[in-house]
Amino acid sequence: MAQAIFRSILLVSGSSVYGLLDYGDMIADTTRVSAYARALEARITPSSVVLDIGTGPGFLALLACRAGAARVYAVEPDDVIQVAREVAAANGFTDRIQFVQAVTTDVVLPERVDGIVADIRGTLPLFGRSLVSVVDARSRLLKPGGWIVPARDTIWAALASSTAAHKRIIQAWTTEYGFDLSAVRVRAANQWSRQRLDADDLLVEPQCWAVLDYDSLQGPNVSGPMNWTIEHAAVGHGFGVWFDAETAPGIGFSNSPASHERLVYGQGFFAWPDPIALLPGDEVRIHLRADLIEDDYLWGWDTQVVDGASGRAKAAYRQSSWLAAQPNRERLRKRADTFVPRLNEAARIDRCILDLMHQRMPSGEIATQILAAFPSSFKNWDAALTRVGDLSDRYSE
Secondary structure, rough: OHHHHHHHHHHHHHHOOHHHHHHHHHHHHHHHHOOOHHHHHHHHOOEEEEEEEEOOOHHHHHHHHHHOOOOOEEOOOOHHHHHHHHHHHHOOOOEEEEEEOOOOOOOOOOOEEEEEEEEEOOOOOOOOHHHHHHHHHHHHEEEEEEEOOEEEEEEEEEEEOOHHHHHHHHHHHHHOOOOOOOOHHHHOOOEEEEEOHHHHOOOOOOOOEEEEOOOOOOOOOEEEEEEEEEEOHHHHHHHEEEEEEEEEEEEEEEEOOOOOOOOOOOOEEEEEEEEEEEEEOEEEEEEEEEOOOOOOOOOOOOEEEEEOOOOEEEEEEEHHHHOOOOOOOOHHHHHOOOOOOOOOOOHHHHHHHHHHHHOOOOOOHHHHHHHHOOOOOOOOOHHHHHHHHHHOOOOOO
């Protein structure tokens, strides 16, 4: 039941996408770019056909061409693909890159490719439908024995002490004005965030939570336990999660807080509701899970801290991004299977526009008729034409 409601919340709230400045940050990350460039140079031959999943402004497709690829299929659902076409032309690769505006799972290529390249992660590799896209492309579009860049991502975690991160997430909701913001605080405590952790923030040796081997990965969901015994007294605020990438054998990068590099991704920080005084001998048990629901992940993390001296529970938390969700009750009501919909004004306008489109009427004439039929809904003919154009963009061939 909880997952069904979470799915409904996702469907009415939309999903996040990269912006141009995000792509700029990725390209400016020289450690990341070098690892991809060297992997492509090691894999690509003059006859190679490459698929670039989520090409954005086309940078990885350019690297594939520079490495000698014969053809690159660059797939991107967002309008940034128009920029990628201009970039390809400016660099003389128009004849070698074929751009496809779609999600990869909807794409059918005229041939199977020799290799796949993608960086459609967020802070962590579990980001939207990224894993689904890679697994699908591997099974449908990649030649047997083909390669994938990156080859694998290894996800690590460690307990962390970060007063600044905890204050930003949890303590920010306690103010000098005396207002009760506990409803916000509870939700904030149940969502992880991107932070910049340092090596000194880590309280224990990192443990591997998951290995995503893209040659054999079967599904997008990940779950697993981690256990630590505290060696030195400290105050714990939660735990950090990051990944190491292997783009090709012997080539890759680490996003660890202990790395000397400050990569674009940052680290995920899973804050506890309260700081915990950890003493030598205390045992900390965490079970972290991530389940893909529609286009986003439902995260859950259970923490148990056992006193090393007495063996009694010192703290126990069950946290989940489900508890951080902010459901719109009216929208959820309208998505219920018992709800009987009745078209509102906006739906009647859209239905009329679609009916006139079906009659093969030009957009300008449709706008004229819509303005006449619904004069209170449009300021002028231009506004009506904009509404027609929006539907034309979405539904016309």
